[in-house]
Amino acid sequence: MTEHHRPETTDAVRAIIRDAVAARTPLEVVGRGTKRGLGRPVQAAAVLDTTGLAGIALYEPDELVLQAGPGTPLAEIEALAAAHGQELAFEPADYGPLYGLPAGQGTFGGAIGVNIAGPRRLSKGAARDHILGITAVTGGGEVFKSGGRVVKNVTGYDLAKLLTGAHGTLGVLTSITCKILPRPETSTTIIVAGLDDARAAEAMSAAMGSPTEVSAAAHLPAPAAAGIAEVAGLGRAATCLRLEGIPVSVAERADRLSKLLAPFGTVARLAEEPSKRLWTAIRDVRPFWPTAGATEDTAPLLWRLSLAPMAGAVAVAAVRARLPGAEAFYDWQGGLVWLAVPADTPDAGAAIVRAAVRAAGGGHATLVRAPAAVRATVAVFEPQSAALAALSARVRQAFDPETILNPGRMAASN
Structure with a gap:
C-alpha cells in the first residue's frame, strides 16, 4: 500500500x-x-x-x-x-x-x-x-x-x-x-455568428484593437458551440467578445462593438447571467468534457496549444488536413487553442500537432488529456x-x- x-x-x-x-x-x-x-x-x-x-x-x-x-x-x-x-x-x-x-x-x-x-x-x-x-x-x-x-x-x-x-x-x-x-459590476457578451476560423480571428483582432476594452475573446466552431447551451440556439459557429465594468459603460461599449463587428456577420448580445455561464463553460473547456460512459482510453485526446493569436486557425487547419477527426475551439483571441483528436490516434498525433505549431510560427503544444500509458511515452510538454x-x-x-x-x-x- x-x-x-x-x-x-x-x-x-x-x-x-x-x-x-x-x-x-x-x-x-x-x-x-x-x-x-x-x-x-x-x-x-x-x-x-x-x-x-x-x-x-x-x-x-x-x-x-x-x-x-x-x-x-x-x-x-x-x-x-x-x-x-x-x-x-x-x-x-x-x-x-x-x-x-x-x-x-x-x-x-x-x-x-x-x-x-x-x-x-x-x-x-x-x-x-x-x-x-x-x-x-x-x-x-x-x-x-x-x-x-x-x-x-x-x-x-x-x-x-x-x-x-x-x-x-x-x-x-x-x-x-x-x-x-x-x-465587475456587470458584463455582457457580443456574439458574431457563422464565421469560419480564419474570419473569426480577424473579427477578434478588430475587437481587441478597438477602444471598447474587451476582457475576453473566444471562437467556438459549430461543434463546440453546440455543446454550450448559451450559444447552442445559434446553430452555427460563435465568435464571443466579453465586456465588463459598470452598467452604463458596458452598455455604451457594447453598442460600439456591435457596430464595429456588424460587417463580419449577424451580431447578437447575451445578458449578464448567460454571459457568465458562457465564459465559465469556455474557461472549464466544457465542449471537450468526456461524454457519459467514456473512459480514459475512449475519451478524445486533448491538446492545449499556445501560439500567436492569428496563427491558431492556421495550425488547426494543418492538423485537420492529416487528422480529419480533429476538433478545436479558441480562447485568448485565438492564442490558446483547445484541440481534440480521436482516442485511437497513434502517439496522440504529437508529431503532427507540433509540426503544425512550428509551421504556424511556433509556440507550445501540451498534451492535457491522454491515458497514462500514452503520457508516459509521448512528450507531454513542449520539448x-x-x-x-x-x-x-x-x-x-x-x-x-x-x-x-x-x-x-x-x-x-x-
Missing part, C-alpha cells in the same frame, strides 16, 4: 520531506487530485497530501489581499471574495470534469501549481501575475519564503513566480498570498532546446537535489 502523508503545518511538511530524502522515497505532491491527469505519470512510492494545509489565514478586502493554505478549496476562496464584491481575477479553471471528476473540487495550491488562467488572461494576466508571496519547502527539506503581502515586497529573485507552474517539482507550497480584485533543458535541470537540482518531489511529472529524466 502507498504510504499517505497529510501534514497540517509547514514544519510537518519539512519533516516528511527530510525523512523521504533520508530514505530516498519519492513523493507525489497532490491536493484533491483534480489535475492528476495533467503532466506525465508521477513515479513515486508515497503521497504528500496538501489538503491538511487548508484554511484562509488572512483576508483584507480593503487591501485587496488574501492568504490561504494550498489545500484550501477554490470554491471557498471564491465564495468569500464574492461576498465582498471581489474575485480571483485570473479566473482559475475547474479541470475536474475534463478528467471525468466532479466539479468544484479544485484547490488553491493546484491552481497555482499549474499556473491556471481563464479567459481573462488577455486583460488580467496569468495566475503567477497575481501571487504576492509564498511559503514553501524545497525538495531538500528547507523552508523558505518569497515576496510578501504587497507588490513592493517582491524584490530580488521572485521565487513565487518560479514555483507557480512548476507542477510541484521544485517545492511544496504551504502558504500562498495573492491579490484579490474588485468584481525544450538543449540550453533551456540544461537550465531547467540546474534549477531542479538546486531545489530538489535528490528528485524527491513529483519525479517524472515534467520529464522522464526528472
Whole structure:
C-alpha cells in the first residue's frame, strides 16, 4: 500500500520531506487530485497530501489581499471574495470534469501549481501575475519564503513566480498570498455568428484593437458551440467578445462593438447571467468534457496549444488536413487553442500537432488529456532546446537535489 502523508503545518511538511530524502522515497505532491491527469505519470512510492494545509489565514478586502493554505478549496476562496464584491481575477479553471471528476473540487495550491488562467488572461494576466508571496519547502527539506503581502515586497529573485507552474517539482507550497480584485459590476457578451476560423480571428483582432476594452475573446466552431447551451440556439459557429465594468459603460461599449463587428456577420448580445455561464463553460473547456460512459482510453485526446493569436486557425487547419477527426475551439483571441483528436490516434498525433505549431510560427503544444500509458511515452510538454533543458535541470537540482518531489511529472529524466 502507498504510504499517505497529510501534514497540517509547514514544519510537518519539512519533516516528511527530510525523512523521504533520508530514505530516498519519492513523493507525489497532490491536493484533491483534480489535475492528476495533467503532466506525465508521477513515479513515486508515497503521497504528500496538501489538503491538511487548508484554511484562509488572512483576508483584507480593503487591501485587496488574501492568504490561504494550498489545500484550501477554490470554491471557498471564491465564495468569500464574492461576498465582498471581489474575485480571483485570473479566473482559475475547474479541470475536474475534463478528467471525468466532479466539479468544484479544485484547490488553491493546484491552481497555482499549474499556473491556471481563464479567459481573462488577455486583460488580467496569468495566475503567477497575481501571487504576492509564498511559503514553501524545497525538495531538500528547507523552508523558505518569497515576496510578501504587497507588490513592493517582491524584490530580488521572485521565487513565487518560479514555483507557480512548476507542477510541484521544485517545492511544496504551504502558504500562498495573492491579490484579490474588485468584481465587475456587470458584463455582457457580443456574439458574431457563422464565421469560419480564419474570419473569426480577424473579427477578434478588430475587437481587441478597438477602444471598447474587451476582457475576453473566444471562437467556438459549430461543434463546440453546440455543446454550450448559451450559444447552442445559434446553430452555427460563435465568435464571443466579453465586456465588463459598470452598467452604463458596458452598455455604451457594447453598442460600439456591435457596430464595429456588424460587417463580419449577424451580431447578437447575451445578458449578464448567460454571459457568465458562457465564459465559465469556455474557461472549464466544457465542449471537450468526456461524454457519459467514456473512459480514459475512449475519451478524445486533448491538446492545449499556445501560439500567436492569428496563427491558431492556421495550425488547426494543418492538423485537420492529416487528422480529419480533429476538433478545436479558441480562447485568448485565438492564442490558446483547445484541440481534440480521436482516442485511437497513434502517439496522440504529437508529431503532427507540433509540426503544425512550428509551421504556424511556433509556440507550445501540451498534451492535457491522454491515458497514462500514452503520457508516459509521448512528450507531454513542449520539448525544450538543449540550453533551456540544461537550465531547467540546474534549477531542479538546486531545489530538489535528490528528485524527491513529483519525479517524472515534467520529464522522464526528472
